[in-house]
Amino acid sequence: MKFLHYRFLVVVTALLIITACNSGEENKTVTSESMSLKVGVVKIDFGTVDGKPVYQYILTNAKGDQVKITNYGATVTSWSSLDKNGKKTSIVLGFDSLSGYLGGSPYFGAVVGRYGNRIAKGKFKIGDSTYTLAVNNGANHLHGGIKGFDKQVWDVAETADSLPVLSLNYLSKDGEEGYPGNLKVNVTYTLTDEDELTIEYTAETDKPTVLNLTNHSYFNLTGDHSNNILDHKMMIKADYYTPVDTGLIPTGELRAVKGTPFDFNTPKKIGERIGKVPGGYDHNFVLKRTDSSLQLIASVTDTVSGRKLEVFTTQPGVQFYTGNFLNGSIKGSDEIPFNKNAGFCMETQHFPDSPNKPKFPTTLLKPGEKYHTITKYRLSVE
Ligand code: GLA
Numbered sequence: 222m223k224f225l226h227y228r229f230l231v232v233v234t235a236l237l238i239i240t241a242c243n244s245g246e247e248n249k250t251v252t253s254e255s256m257s258l259k260v261g262v263v264k265i266d267f268g269t270v271d272g273k274p275v276y277q278y279i280l281t282n283a284k285g286d287q288v289k290i291t292n293y294g295a296t297v298t299s300w301s302s303l304d305k306n307g308k309k310t311s312i313v314l315g316f317d318s319l320s321g322y323l324g325g326s327p328y329f330g331a332v333v334g335r336y337g338n339r340i341a342k343g344k345f346k347i348g349d350s351t352y353t354l355a356v357n358n359g360a361n362h363l364h365g366g367i368k369g370f371d372k373q374v375w376d377v378a379e380t381a382d383s384l385p386v387l388s389l390n391y392l393s394k395d396g397e398e399g400y401p402g403n404l405k406v407n408v409t410y411t412l413t414d415e416d417e418l419t420i421e422y423t424a425e426t427d428k429p430t431v432l433n434l435t436n437h438s439y440f441n442l443t444g445d446h447s448n449n450i451l452d453h454k455m456m457i458k459a460d461y462y463t464p465v466d467t468g469l470i471p472t473g474e475l476r477a478v479k480g481t482p483f484d485f486n487t488p489k490k491i492g493e494r495i496g497k498v499p500g501g502y503d504h505n506f507v508l509k510r511t512d513s514s515l516q517l518i519a520s521v522t523d524t525v526s527g528r529k530l531e532v533f534t535t536q537p538g539v540q541f542y543t544g545n546f547l548n549g550s551i552k553g554s555d556e557i558p559f560n561k562n563a564g565f566c567m568e569t570q571h572f573p574d575s576p577n578k579p580k581f582p583t584t585l586l587k588p589g590e591k592y593h594t595i596t597k598y599r600l601s602v603e
């Protein structure tokens with residue numbers, strides 16, 4: 222009799238759990254990842270910053286691949302998928318907890334802005350007005366300054382939780398880090414069933430300003446950041462790159478890649494010629510494109526995992542960065558250090574220091590105009 226009672230209780234409990242999971246309460250925050258395999262978005266507490274709640278959002282597609290994003294910095298914290306051996310690992314560098322991001326993350330997975338990459342001496346002019354920005358990288362301004370978009374808590378627009386889509390908003394006030402104009406920014410991430418992560422950026426300003434948004438994900442296709450990425454094969458569709466001075470500011474020249482270690486038009490191992498590039502790759506490539514539509518601009522393959530990453534963008538450039546400043550001083554949540562070359566970035570963007578380089582494509586945004594760019598990363602296994 223006792224045994225029957227026990228069985229009855231187990232069945233009732235199981236039914237209650239199933240009912241709760243299907244009762245349309247997806248909007249609510251859950252405290253565990255138990256529901257996270259459902260297609261769509263699940264929200265999990267991640268901590269607080271500046272007194273504001275921070276969440277992690279788990280986007281799951283029909284294949285069970287998952288991208289985790291926190292509204293702190295609109296940051297991609299993980300992108301897990303199966304490798305050729307059926308092992309599920311994350312192909313981006315990141316941390317499991319918010320403390321990792323607050324403890325000096327080198328922009329892992331974050332949206333950077335207002336200006337991705339450097340503006341020389343933190344100064345630029347619009348018309349007759351000179352603007353002075355926060356200087357945070359030697360004498361220069363980098364990735365939006367001391368408290369760029371990567372360190373802000375973004376607002377999440379409530380959307381249908383049954384779709385793996387996340388829309389984040391941020392209002393950058395007039396004068397923030399020295400930039401003019403109130404700037405309204407939206408970044409929308411979509412994970413498709415074809416394992417594509419699409420990032421769509423839109424913005425509007427009420428005063429002329431400059432804008433260059435990008436995502437700073439570091440990829441390691443082996444899914445294990447104790448490996449470096451030097452054996453990954455890279456293809457970049459670019460006939461020119463922008464050489465830099467010692468402060469990593471473009472000289473203004475567009476230099477041909479032909480016959481140099483910067484020619485990736487036919488796939489080459491990242492490590493093959495990196496020794497000939499002082500410091501490693503940290504350069505903007507001038508993309509070879511026919512128009513400003515969404516086009517394939519790069520692809521990367523790794524034989525260990527069988528993974529391939531293709532990069533599509535509407536942008537004119539990409540900053541190919543090989544994690545040269547990672548030096549093992551930061552550790553992952555697994556206690557494994559992030560060593561030099563543990564990841565590579567493909568930061569689709571306008572060229573660094575464009576506000577001071579009249580010959581580069583303009584980054585000026587005026588009131589009444591709509592900033593709109595799209596970048597898509599497509600993952601597959603071969
Ligand atoms: C960018 C820059 C690098 C470095 C990293 C962040 O990719 O080009 O020089 O500042 O960000 O560490």
